[in-house]
Amino acid sequence: MREIRAEIKYGDCADILAGDPANTFDLIVTSPPYADKRKNTYGGVSPDKYVEWFLPRSEQFLRVLKPAGTFILNIKEKAENGERHTFVLELILALRKQGWLWTEEFIWHKKNCYPGKWPNRFRDAWERCLQFNKTRHFKMNQKAVMVPMGDWAETRLKSLGKNDVTRFDSQVGSGFGKNIANWLGRDKAYPTNVLHLATECGNKSHSAAFPEALPEWFIKLFTDEGDLVLDPFVGSGTTCAAAQHLRRNSVGIEIKQEYLELAREEVAGTAYQLMEKAPEYGKNNDRRNNGLHRRKSTAAAHK
Numbered sequence: 413m414r415e416i417r418a419e420i421k422y423g424d425c426a427d428i429l430a431g432d433p434a435n436t437f438d439l440i441v442t443s444p445p446y447a448d449k450r451k452n453t454y455g456g457v458s459p460d461k462y463v464e465w466f467l468p469r470s471e472q473f474l475r476v477l478k479p480a481g482t483f484i485l486n487i488k489e490k491a492e493n494g495e496r497h498t499f500v501l502e503l504i505l506a507l508r509k510q511g512w513l514w515t516e517e518f519i520w521h522k523k524n525c526y527p528g529k530w531p532n533r534f535r536d537a538w539e540r541c542l543q544f545n546k547t548r549h550f551k552m553n554q555k556a557v558m559v560p561m562g563d564w565a566e567t568r569l570k571s572l573g574k575n576d577v578t579r580f581d582s583q584v585g586s587g588f589g590k591n592i593a594n595w596l597g598r599d600k601a602y603p604t605n606v607l608h609l610a611t612e613c614g615n616k617s618h619s620a621a622f623p624e625a626l627p628e629w630f631i632k633l634f635t636d637e638g639d640l641v642l643d644p645f646v647g648s649g650t651t652c653a654a655a656q657h658l659r660r661n662s663v664g665i666e667i668k669q670e671y672l673e674l675a676r677e678e679v680a681g682t683a684y685q686l687m688e689k690a691p692e693y694g695k696n697n698d699r700r701n702n703g704l705h706r707r708k709s710t711a712a713a714h715k
């Protein structure tokens with residue numbers, strides 16, 4: 413079995429990536445610092461300066477991503493002075509000008525978000541996962557993320573109406589026809605662009621870790637085994653751990669020393685888990701042994 417590599421690099425992703433050749437990575441999946449959100453823990457960028465701060469970094473992402481690669485950006489604007497800030501919308505427009513195609517927007521629905529009461533809005537239970545590409549012909553393994561047909565088979569599919577059995581264009585005018593009858597008798601369907609995932613991330617010492625299931629879903633969808641995944645704002649290393657679990661190579665970049673160590677431990681722990689499943693994996697991998705005892709409990713908390 414081929415050895416899987418997970419490398420966590422220290423520094424500003426703009427500087428580190430400047431040293432990498434063009435067209436290196438198959439997928440970039442990341443959650444950058446949100447504007448000003450966690451100033452006290454890992455620094456923040458003012459919402460008004462966010463686009464200016466982001467663009468030199470995304471310029472590198474554009475250069476190092478392979479032509480058939482995908483860039484997934486998990487981000488959410490906050491509300492300030494009674495309205496939502498527009499920096500994410502401005503960022504999308506600026507990224508398009510930089511040369512990216514804004515292919516899709518997935519919604520991460522945080523299905524377990526805390527209850528709360530605000531005077532002029534309800535609790536925030538979703539974040540954006542924006543998809544950008546360099547070309548229209550990107551790698552996409554749709555079958556890898558199929559979901560059980562579930563209730564549909566029992567309810568809607570059993571009482572098909574006239575519109576369901578003949579092909580017609582969707583009401584949103586996307587030009588895609590659908591023939592629901594085609595799905596009769598199947599046990600799996602393609603998912604929607606809404607991901608229902610809990611926010612829990614084990615007992616991580618990072619205030620903004622995302623759940624491993626989030627990068628995992630995109631890694632399955634946009635890469636093959638042995639491909640190379642990048643998280644330029646890797647934090648506690650979740651993306652690289654997910655990549656390792658799925659037997660993809662990965663590079664993570666982190667600017668803060670304390671998170672760097674957390675991320676390195678995370679991937680070491682993952683390698684240890686893999687070793688338990690497949691004894692032939694990484695026989696001479698020293699890093700695996702470094703993380704062996706320290707990470708065992710945290711790795712278990714992930715499950």
Ligand SMILES: C[S@@+](CC[C@H](N)C(=O)[O-])C[C@H]1O[C@@H](n2cnc3c(N)ncnc32)[C@H](O)[C@@H]1O
Nearest residue numbers: 424425445454620621622645647648650666667
């Ligand atoms: C939202 S957190 C990422 C959390 C990560 N998804 C996880 O699951 O732990 C963003 C991370 O980016 C790091 N960061 C901020 N600016 C950076 C830069 N220019 N280059 C690399 N990392 C940076 C922060 O220290 C922080 O750990």
